[in-house]
Structures are given as C-alpha cells and as structure tokens.
C-alpha cells in the first residue's frame with residue numbers, strides 16, 4: 001500500500017505556519033510582506049497560477065500585487081518595470097510568470113531581477129548559491145519537492161534518483177539539491193536524448209518526472225517500492241468536465257501508484273508546494289532585508 005503525498009494538505013499547513021509568522025510580525029509592528037507578480041499575456045495556465053498565488057497571499061496575510069502586460073510588450077518596457085520593482089521599498093519579492101512570449105529573452109528578464117527580491121529563486125546569483133550550498137532563495141518547485149521529502153520523512157541518503165527533464169526551473173535545480181550533502185542521493189538527469197530511459201527509471205529508488213509529457217511514466221518502468229514525484233501539469237481535453245480540460249501528470253498514476261511506497265497526485269501534489277515556496281522565499285526576503293543582508 002502506498003502513501004499519497006498530499007501536497008495540498010502540506011502546503012495548507014505551511015501557509016498556517018507562515019500566517020502565524022505574519023501575525024507575529026504585525027504584533028511587533030514589522031512590515032507586512034509584499035509579493036508582486038508580473039504576467040505577460042493571458043495564457044490560461046499562467047492565469048490560473050496567478051489567481052492561486054494571489055489567493056495564497058491573502059490567506060497568509062501578505063500584500064500582493066499583479067502587474068499585467070500585453071503579449072507584445074517590448075522587452076525594454078518589461079525590464080523597466082522590473083527595475084522599478086527592484087527599487088520599490090514596499091515590494092519584498094516578485095516573480096515574472098514563465099513562459100514568456102518568444103520575442104522576450106527569459107534570461108535577460110530573470111537577470112534584471114534584484115537577486116534579493118527573486119522570490120522564484122531563478123536569478124543566476126541564487127542558482128549559483130544553491131549549487132554551492134549557500135543558504136538563500138531556492139527555485140520554487142525544487143524547494144517544494146525537498147520540503148515534501150522532509151515532511152514525509154522520505155529517505156534519500158544513498159538512494160538512486162532519476163530526474164526526468166533538465167529545465168532550468170525544475171529538473172536541473174532539483175537534481176542539484178538531491179545530490180547535496182544532507183540529501184545524499186545519487187542523481188541521474190535524463191532528458192529527451194537519453195538512451196533506454198525505461199531501464200534507467202526501473203533501477204531508480206526515487207523518480208522525479210518533470211518532462212511535461214502526459215502519462216509518460218508507466219508501471220512497467222517503476223521499481224517496486226519507488227518514490228515518485230510527478231511535476232507534470234499538462235492541460236488535456238476533458239469533454240466530461242465543465243472546464244473542458246483537466247490537468248494530466250507525467251505519471252500514469254492509476255497503474256504506477258500500486259507499485260510505489262510514496263507518490264504525488266496531479267493535481268494536489270507538487271503544484272501547491274511550488275506556490276508555498278514563493279511565500280517562504282518572500283518571507284526570507286523581508287527578514288534578510290531587515291537584517292541588512
């Protein structure tokens with residue numbers, strides 16, 4: 001029998017902890033943390049992320065603001081806004097929702113963000129610190145996965161882990177975190193050019209699927225007792241549902257789950273933890289600023 005890793009419940013617990021922290025700050029006359037977000041265009045999935053992020057902020061007592069730009073915003077205009085937020089003392093942390101339209105350079109946009117306000121932990125300075133094991137802002141999804149590992153007391157030391165996907169925001173950073181001292185997993189990063197991926201997966205104790213291909217991971221690939229994190233959130237057609245779509249993970253959950261010791265569902269697994277990481281990074285940003293760091 002497997003344990004379902006309930007990201008929704010864990011994220012709600014963490015939001016309670018953050019809300020208590022915010023209450024203490026208010027009582028001490030300290031600043032209410034403020035998370036801002038920039039959204040370019042009106043991609044459906046990004047709109048949903050944004051609405052949830054704003055709801056999360058109000059639930060924990062953070063101030064939040066949303067800055068919108070049209071799909072065809074010039075890069076210069078976007079970067080000017082980022083610089084304005086960098087200098088805005090009321091804003092403690094902010095994010096730029098990804099993906100961006102093709103005419104905008106994600107790297108240039110991310111590099112314009114003040115690393116001290118980088119609630120997503122995507123800036124090269126923060127990625128560099130993460131690689132070196134220096135405490136700081138961690139990328140939101142990897143941070144959420146690590147927190148689930150800790151709270152569910154999942155053993156990673158000496159375990160073989162395969163990360164499928166090498167994106168800058170999930171695959172690459174989570175592979176680094178899991179191989180670090182303290183986590184101590186032996187990590188393989190697989191990607192679209194990996195040969196015989198099935199046999200690599202079937203030898204792995206921990207599987208982190210972040211490739212964005214619905215139900216790619218089948219039961220036949222999974223080792224008995226494996227731990228599976230499903231980061232996939234692809235919208236697929238669902239004519240029965242009122243929205244007309246539903247979220248599909250990268251894992252064929254129904255058939256894979258019975259072979260697992262732990263597994264995350266989609267939705268309600270990694271996703272809510274990503275959002276809570278933003279709140280944690282924003283709280284860290286405000287406390288570091290107060291400490292003059």
Ligand code: GUN
Nearest residue numbers: 095096097098099120140
């Ligand atoms: N798009 C998908 N996931 C994320 C995330 O964690 N942060 C941002 N900014 N955009 C995303």
